[in-house]
Amino acid sequence: EDKVVQSPLSLVVHEGDTVTLNCSYEVTNFRSLLWYKQEKKAPTFLFMLTSSGIEKKSGRLSSILDKKELFSILNITATQTGDSAVYLCALYNNNDMRFGAGTRLTVKP
Amino acid sequence: SQTIHQWPATLVQPVGSPLSLECTVEGTSNPNLYWYRQAAGRGLQLLFYSVGIGQISSEVPQNLSASRPQDRQFILSSKKLLLSDSGFYLCAWSQQGKGPQHFGDGTRLSIL
Numbered sequence: 001e002d003k004v005v006q007s008p009l010s011l012v013v014h015e016g017d018t019v020t021l022n023c024s025y026e027v028t029n030f031r032s033l034l035w036y037k038q039e040k041k042a043p044t045f046l047f048m049l050t051s052s053g054i055e056k057k058s059g060r061l062s063s064i065l066d067k068k069e070l071f072s073i074l075n076i077t078a079t080q081t082g083d084s085a086v087y088l089c090a091l092y093n094n095n096d097m098r099f100g101a102g103t104r105l106t107v108k109p
Numbered sequence: 110s111q112t113i114h115q116w117p118a119t120l121v122q123p124v125g126s127p128l129s130l131e132c133t134v135e136g137t138s139n140p141n142l143y144w145y146r147q148a149a150g151r152g153l154q155l156l157f158y159s160v161g162i163g164q165i166s167s168e169v170p171q172n173l174s175a176s177r178p179q180d181r182q183f184i185l186s187s188k189k190l191l192l193s194d195s196g197f198y199l200c201a202w203s204q205q206g207k208g209p210q211h212f213g214d215g216t217r218l219s220i221l
Contacts, residue, residue: 004152031208032208032209034208034209034210036212041214041215042199042212042213042214042215043153043199043212044212045209045210045211048208048209088152088153090152090153092208092209092210095141095143095158095160095166096155096168097143097153097155097208097210098155099152099153099154100152101150101151101152102151102152
């Protein structure tokens with residue numbers, strides 16, 4: 001069975017810290033890896049990564065995929081309390097999305 | 110722009126009662142539609158997906174069913190709820206054949 005493993009499961013930091021969230025996987029074939037942010041309700045889309053080694057960036061968030069070592073990381077610099085959420089990683093292949101359990105990030109003022 | 114609506118937001122139902130959760134999408138046509146369940150502290154589990162009216166694929170065996178009576182309407186149903194059906198149910202849509210998926214606000218279902 002394909003597995004998507006996120007680490008750490010939870011993380012507590014202070015405002016201004018930089019965090020790195022990890023997503024590793026054991027998949028034979030997939031089209032893209034996606035990152036989502038889930039606060040109270042709907043997960044909101046952050047990044048879709050298809051190619052290895054190409055960093056995607058949006059403000060203080062960035063992400064990269066390593067298809068050789070089978071992992072992706074999500075970086076958040078200068079964290080703010082509004083970054084507190086569960087961050088989900090998912091592998092997408094046609095109509096199949098496999099999600100990890102998520103990393104719960106708490107940013108303290 | 111596209112929007113997705115789910116209702117109700119919360120639902121408390123007794124064991125053995127029926128269920129109907131509805132999801133509608135606006136601002137797009139012929140979307141792929143999905144139902145997920147999220148247990149507390151866990152990732153999302155895909156339950157059903159649909160690529161068109163009347164076309165439903167099930168990912169896991171269970172006592173739930175899904176239907177797509179109209180292009181932008183997706184319904185999750187059960188004839189008799191079990192305690193294990195409790196959870197957070199999310200509907201999502203995507204463009205045909207392409208990610209990413211976009212999620213509704215979810216329904217928190219509690220079975221008593």
